[in-house]
Amino acid sequence: QVTLKxxxxxxxRPAETLTLTCSFSGFSLTTSGMCVSWIRQPPGKPLxxxxxxxxxxxxxxxxxxxxxxxxxxxxxxxxxxxxxxNIDPMDTATYYCARVVGGVYAFDHWGQGxxxxxxx
Amino acid sequence: DIQLTxxxxxxxxxxxxxxxxSCRASQGIPSFLAWYQQKPGKAPQLLIYxxxxxxxxxxSRFSGSGSGTDFTLTISSLxxxxxxxxxxxxxxxxxxxxxxxxxKVEIK
Numbered sequence: 001q002v003t004l005k006x007x008x009x010x011x012x013r014p015a016e017t018l019t020l021t022c023s024f025s026g027f028s029l030t031t032s033g034m035c036v037s038w039i040r041q042p043p044g045k046p047l048x049x050x051x052x053x054x055x056x057x058x059x060x061x062x063x064x065x066x067x068x069x070x071x072x073x074x075x076x077x078x079x080x081x082x083x084x085x086n087i088d089p090m091d092t093a094t095y096y097c098a099r100v101v102g103g104v105y106a107f108d109h110w111g112q113g114x115x116x117x118x119x120x
Numbered sequence: 121d122i123q124l125t126x127x128x129x130x131x132x133x134x135x136x137x138x139x140x141x142s143c144r145a146s147q148g149i150p151s152f153l154a155w156y157q158q159k160p161g162k163a164p165q166l167l168i169y170x171x172x173x174x175x176x177x178x179x180s181r182f183s184g185s186g187s188g189t190d191f192t193l194t195i196s197s198l199x200x201x202x203x204x205x206x207x208x209x210x211x212x213x214x215x216x217x218x219x220x221x222x223x224k225v226e227i228k
Contacts, residue, residue, distance in 0.1 A: 049218065060216065
């Protein structure tokens with residue numbers, strides 16, 4: 001059974017760095033074709049893709065946020081970490097991690113989401 | 121950047137209706153087009169990938185079609201549990217992912 005779960009602080013101060021962890025089970029990021037991605041959704045707004053890391057450790061970022069994002073993986077711990085620098089209240093959103101399998105090229109399993117509020 | 125435009129953005133329908141939601145891309149894209157259903161307070165659920173392949177476990181009343189710039193999600197007979205927001209999503213050749221703004225389906 002594939003599961004993913006996001007963890008991190010619920011409240012972040014402006015200008016700080018946000019670190020989010022996706023802990024997953026039921027698959028391995030060392031398996032060919034496997035990827036984990038981060039997606040966010042501000043309250044009442046659509047989904048926004050942020051970043052993706054694949055089994056080969058290749059990394060992809062949404063262009064508008066690329067300078068602020070870093071995605072990494074710890075295959076021994078089955079975790080993917082996303083850091084976002086210089087946090088702003090506009091970054092308030094529910095952050096999801098999700099799995100992609102090569103051949104499907106869609107987000108087939110999602111975490112439950114984590115609401116991050118940016119406020120002083 | 122490729123933009124995805126759903127049509128309509130809001131839909132009011134009754135149980136049993138046949139519902140069609142369109143997603144138009146600003147330029148032709150490979151058929152890495154997916155559809156998701158999202159209910160309030162929940163994570164999205166994958167319905168369709170590759171424009172027309174039904175994800176395992178998804179009811180057969182959902183179907184997808186299209187290619188190039190025009191894609192469609194059809195619900196053959198709307199059920200009470202189908203009232204939700206539906207998002208299209210595409211993957212381009214640079215491995216960049218884009219979601220459309222969504223179509224909200226509400227009870228008439």
